[in-house]
Amino acid sequence: MKRTLQDDSHGRFAGLRVAITGGTSGLGLALVRELLGRGARLAFVARDRERVEGMAREHGRAHGIVGDISKKEEIHPIAMQIIGSLGGLDVLVNNASDLGPTPLALLADTDCEDFERALATNVLGPFRLTRALLGALAAAARDGRGAVVLNVSSDAAINAYPRWGAYGASKAALRHLSHTWNEELLAEGVSFLSLDPGDMDTPLHAVAVPDSDPATLKRPEAAAREFAEAIAAALPARSSRKACEGAAAVEVDAS
Amino acid sequence: MIAADQPAQRPPQAKLLVVDACGRIDHLPRSALADLLRPGDHVIANDAATLPASLHGDHVPTGARIEVRLAGRHSLAVDDVSNFSAVVFGAGDFRTRTEERPPPPRLAPGDRLALGPLSGTVERLLGHPRLVSLRFDGTPDAIRAGLARHGRPIQYAHVPAPLALWDVWTPIAGPPVAFEPPSAGFALDWRSIAAMRVRGVAFDTITHAAGISSTGDAELDRRLPFDEPYRIPEAAACAIRSTRAKGGRIIAIGTTVVRALEHAASGDGFVHGGEGLATQRIDAASRLRVVDALLTGIHEPDTSHYRLLRAFADEEVLQRAEVELEAHGYRTHEFGDSALIERKGWRAANAFGINSAEPGFTSQPA
16 A cells, blocks of 8 residues: 555656755755656756756756855846746755854854855745746646645754754744745645754754764655655645536537 | 836836727726726736846957847747847947947858857848847757856846846746746736636736847837747636636737737637747737737837737727827836727627726726
């Protein structure tokens, strides 16, 4: 039974047009590989040109886009390349994140500039990119394909941990945005997910908690599988707009 | 009339001139647009996002500075971004009126163009010294990245500040295939789309690669609009046929939507989904088979855009509308005010505002 379910969710990704930010390391990289493996058409965004080009060479079917989502003037050029390369968009994963001060710092020791960078990357960037891509997402929903935005959240969005203040506050804001977007865009057919992948063995976690034992941490590949299942569950089972046969009949009568 | 010179898509004071099927004219705030629609109506907008289609660079054989404005493409296919038709200007930029721009150096097949991170070759001239077929070097992804980095929105001297992409993308913008914004769609926002839904008005989008509106050359301008590829989603085509079968009105947001829908219905009168290339001109001689009303910007009477309005209303009505626009200080061009024009004679008893009990809408027979 479990096997059948999994096969179904794999099938949901065939030809699905997916964009992932922060796609060259950690969870983003694992998601790129997971969704490519499930047959998705994929564009990923990251800041480092060499890593983007390396990834694009390694995964010939994925479109690599160099850009920084924390910068306002880069959002539309990124959006243009995402929609241009995929011909539309069904799923957006806002995964790129910034820790704020590194090493992590007490709020009282946090420089404003570090907090601003975390807000620009974790809140304003996903907000701007979602807005720029909303036309494409809503069009996919109207076409019966469904549309999902997955914002990667964190335990720190809900619980207050010393030294995680800048990151936690930014992720709390992103989580609230996700919920509000979801309420407002329900009627447009665009769903929003806010998911916490858990503590993973990723570069970001290594910077945040340098002395943690990787063996005790979740593999990003495991989180990527869970996220893929969550996206599949949020998409309509099949084309939800199938009124044409009926309309065609009316048309014949009328002509 | 005066040109709107600020890139504000939805200024709160935007005006709407309404011309109904009987030629009656009314003035409303544009924010009241949704109030004019009735359950069963169907609004269709163009969701094309606007490319940064103005590229500055060098004509390699002469070293002369040029501006290339991408102006047309064969299809909307994702990988079809190597080959464009393009209008080439000499040195200078949008701050000089298009009519006063110097011509480019003499262009010949095989000429190399260096356009920032992009490079390409003139394949051939298209019947005019300024109009060429241009082929970019590189993969589709590299061409898109080059356009994203180096391209700027095409703009004209009436807007003095340089435009950013966000200025020219409508709120519903999706596929980046338009060369200039499908600017009638600036009037839409997500609140108004939700308001339509609440009123029982259907909303769909098509994608139409809106071309350039002016080349600065009278001879070339007479060839506008160039051929424009479009795509109509099957679900939208199906819903449009259903609306028409039930007697609802098809309301096009922008002339590009008219061109696409009428082209798609040119065979048997029914709108079919899929991709097509709109080659036809729409003017006073055209019989509209699909579109019942058009929301459009305010444009000068000598443009190709204006010619299309003659398919909706008689010259006498358009001239009265022109007087009204002038008298009420409507603003022209892409960031200006709007007009909603209902097709003449179309089920006159149902026309906008006539015998209408809609509060807030009183007709003013001219």
